Each structure stands twice: as structure tokens, then as C-alpha cells.
Amino acid sequence: MKPYKSMLVVAMAAVAGGLVMVNVNAGPEQIRFPQGFETWTRYGDVDRHDSKQYRELYTSAAVVKSVREGKPIPDGTVLVMAIYAAKLDEKGDPAKGSDGRFVKDKLSAVTVMEKRAGWGAAVPEEWRNGDWQYASFTPDGQPNEKANANIKNCFVCHKPHEKQDFVISLAKLSGTFPTSAVALKTGANDVNIAGFKFGPGTVKVSAGQAVTWTNADDSPHQIVVTGKPQQTAVLLKGQSAGIKFDEAGTFGYICSLHPAMKGTVEVAAKVAAK
Ligand code: HEC
Ligand SMILES: [Cu+2]
Structure with a gap:
């Protein structure tokens, strides 16, 4: 059995046996819903053509300041990605606003990554993301049990971004994201x-x-x-x-x-x- 799973099982057994619940520091249950995240610093947004979603990225002003000063992402950082359905046009394609970007419709999920010293220890090494943990919430702030039961998926998909501390939107966070359009290439290959x-x-x-x-x-x-x-x-x-x-x-x-x-x-x- 994977260590990560077994810690959860131990926690569940403790509950079932009527024992005092201990904080096993193992997974998504450690992350609290980021109440009021809409008032935090929005450091970027993403039009997702594939899933017809619009996403907003939030963290604290202190984290943005620190990363923009070239420092590593600090311990205690909470990154929030609010996922909205995109408004669709008559053809069912995402409608574009006057800025050419997707227009947000209903909030569908709130995903969070949080980094705390020692948190990585509970995660199997093959898919560990440093000291980051992940959690997913429903729009009303409840844990998304289905997503959290498959929390490994979060780690696996973010793992290739190890060189930028597993944060896929790091360039947006650090303010180095290119804003100009990329010239398309026309060679035969x-x-x-x-x-x-x-x-x-x-x-x-x-x-x-x-x-x-x-x-x-x-x-x-x-x-x-x-x-x-x-x-x-x-x-x-x-x-x-x-x-x-x-x-x-x-x-x-x-x-x-x-x-x-x-x-x-x-x-x-x-x-x-x-
Ligand atoms: C299929 C790959 C994939 C999976 C699985 C995935 N993510 Fe991500 N995540 C991304 C991508 C790509 C981005 C960058 C934003 C974008 O392009 O939508 C991102 C961005 C984020 C961000 C904003 C910070 C950052 O790294 O840019 C958070 C927070 C986040 N994901 C949390 C989660 C959580 C929680 C889970 C699991 C419930 C999860 N992700 C699963 C691909 C994934
Ligand atoms: Cu792709």
C-alpha cells in the first residue's frame, strides 16, 4: 500500500474506532476553503478553449511582491484557481468580450494549492510536488470529495513543472509572461x-x-x-x-x-x- 493512502486509512480507522482524530497531515483535508479569495490579488486569468472554461488565478499581495522581487515562492503560499464556465455563443463556442477574451459565466470549482514546510513528506516520492498539497472545492466552499479522492491527478499533472516549483502559471505570478502575440511559423515541417x-x-x-x-x-x-x-x-x-x-x-x-x-x-x- 502507498504511504499516502495508508495514512488516510489509519485516520479513517481512528474515526471508526471512536478514537480522537489526529491530524495526519496527509492530504487535501488540511487545506481550508480560501474564503473571500475574490478580494485577493488576481495575478492572471486563462481562456481554456479545450474545456470552454475561463479561469482566474489569485494569491496574496505579499506572495506576488515576493515572487516579483525574484525570491522563491514563500512557505505558506496559497494559490487559488477559480474555474468558471465560459459564456457560449449561438454555435456553442465561447463568446468573446470586447477585449477578445472569454466571458465568465457560473463558477464551477475552486482549486487550491498550498505550500507548507513538511507537507510533502506524506506524498509518495514518485509524484511528490515539493511541499505543495492540493484541494478542490465546490462553488459553495465544500470539499469536492470526488476530486479529492483522486488528488494524485493534481500532483501528476503539475509534476512536469518541477523547474518552476510546480506552479504552471509562474510567469504570470512573476510578471514575466509575454503579452505580445507569437509569430506563427510557415515552414513545411x-x-x-x-x-x-x-x-x-x-x-x-x-x-x-x-x-x-x-x-x-x-x-x-x-x-x-x-x-x-x-x-x-x-x-x-x-x-x-x-x-x-x-x-x-x-x-x-x-x-x-x-x-x-x-x-x-x-x-x-x-x-x-x-
Ligand atoms: C490535466 C492536468 C492538470 C490537472 C489534473 C490539474 N491541474 Fe492544476 N493546472 C493545470 C494547468 C495547465 C494550469 C495552468 C492554468 C491553465 O492553463 O488552465 C493549472 C493551474 C493550477 C493552479 C494555479 C497555479 C498554477 O500552478 O498555475 C492551481 C491552484 C491548480 N492548478 C490546482 C489544481 C488542483 C487542486 C488539481 C487537482 C484537483 C489540479 N490543479 C489538477 C493542469 C492541471
Ligand atoms: Cu495542450
Whole structure:
């Protein structure tokens, strides 16, 4: 049994046995609902084309100040992501406001990450995120039991962002997020990622050539070739990366962060040199 699970079981057994509940410091139950988060500092927002959501990111003014001064994210930091449904147009696509951004509809969830010295110890090392813990709440501030029962998913998805202390929106927090639009690339082996879509959806190359992906979205993306141990790093806005295809064939790929994003690479056999 995984240590993380077993601690929960011990806690439940303690309750069942009528013993005094001890704080096992194990998981989402340690994180309190961030009451009044709407009045905290909003350091960013995200249009999610894939899930037709609009998200707002909040933390304390002190954390924003400290990170903008180049300091590490402090102990005790609470990051809140409020997830709203996006307003939809007649076609069912997210409507855009006068600023070109999604328009928020109803609040659907409040997710939180909180960092406290020692909290990481209860999390199995394979998916530990430093001293961060995660929790999800319903719009009325109750623990989202279903999401919290699968809390490992939060850790696993944030884990590739280890180099930025597991905070995916760190560039927004630190005020270094690029605000200008990314120039789309037009080479034969180029694929642009814009609006959570790969363009072109099918790219044709010859064996031995590389395909280069460029991320023009605010959200990060990561290419993973299906059934192969080939993937790019997580690409932040404006970043590019290539994958070389040595064998002829048709290869599917997805974005590991948004698995509904799919594309295809058609690799033709190498043409013999004339
Ligand atoms: C499928 C991958 C994925 C999973 C699973 C996931 N997240 Fe995230 N999370 C993201 C991405 C990507 C962002 C950046 C904002 C965006 O693009 O929507 C993010 C941002 C956040 C933020 C804002 C701070 C930051 O890191 O940028 C919080 C808080 C957060 N997630 C909490 C959670 C919680 C709690 C869970 C589990 C209930 C969870 N996340 C599960 C991908 C994921
Ligand atoms: Cu993606």
C-alpha cells in the first residue's frame, strides 16, 4: 500500500474506532476553503478553449511582491484557481468580450494549492510536488470529495513543472509572461499551436526530418507521440521544440496537458539522393 493512502486509512480507522482524530497531515483535508479569495490579488486569468472554461488565478499581495522581487515562492503560499464556465455563443463556442477574451459565466470549482514546510513528506516520492498539497472545492466552499479522492491527478499533472516549483502559471505570478502575440511559423515541417489546435492537423515530412512545434497560446502545451517514448519539453508561450522522425509511417500525437488535443505526422520513406 502507498504511504499516502495508508495514512488516510489509519485516520479513517481512528474515526471508526471512536478514537480522537489526529491530524495526519496527509492530504487535501488540511487545506481550508480560501474564503473571500475574490478580494485577493488576481495575478492572471486563462481562456481554456479545450474545456470552454475561463479561469482566474489569485494569491496574496505579499506572495506576488515576493515572487516579483525574484525570491522563491514563500512557505505558506496559497494559490487559488477559480474555474468558471465560459459564456457560449449561438454555435456553442465561447463568446468573446470586447477585449477578445472569454466571458465568465457560473463558477464551477475552486482549486487550491498550498505550500507548507513538511507537507510533502506524506506524498509518495514518485509524484511528490515539493511541499505543495492540493484541494478542490465546490462553488459553495465544500470539499469536492470526488476530486479529492483522486488528488494524485493534481500532483501528476503539475509534476512536469518541477523547474518552476510546480506552479504552471509562474510567469504570470512573476510578471514575466509575454503579452505580445507569437509569430506563427510557415515552414513545411512547422506546426503551430494556437487556440488549443494544431495547425496543420496533419503534417507531412520525410524520414529523418524533424517536425517543429511552436506554442502561440497563453497556456503551456507538451507534445507526446502516441506509443513512442518521444516527447517535447513543456512548451510555454512562444517556445518551440522539434522531434525527429526516423521511420516512415503515420504517427499520432497528443498534448499531454490537454489530451483532447490531437495531431498526426505522416512520414514518407526517405527519397534516395539523386
Ligand atoms: C490535466 C492536468 C492538470 C490537472 C489534473 C490539474 N491541474 Fe492544476 N493546472 C493545470 C494547468 C495547465 C494550469 C495552468 C492554468 C491553465 O492553463 O488552465 C493549472 C493551474 C493550477 C493552479 C494555479 C497555479 C498554477 O500552478 O498555475 C492551481 C491552484 C491548480 N492548478 C490546482 C489544481 C488542483 C487542486 C488539481 C487537482 C484537483 C489540479 N490543479 C489538477 C493542469 C492541471
Ligand atoms: Cu495542450
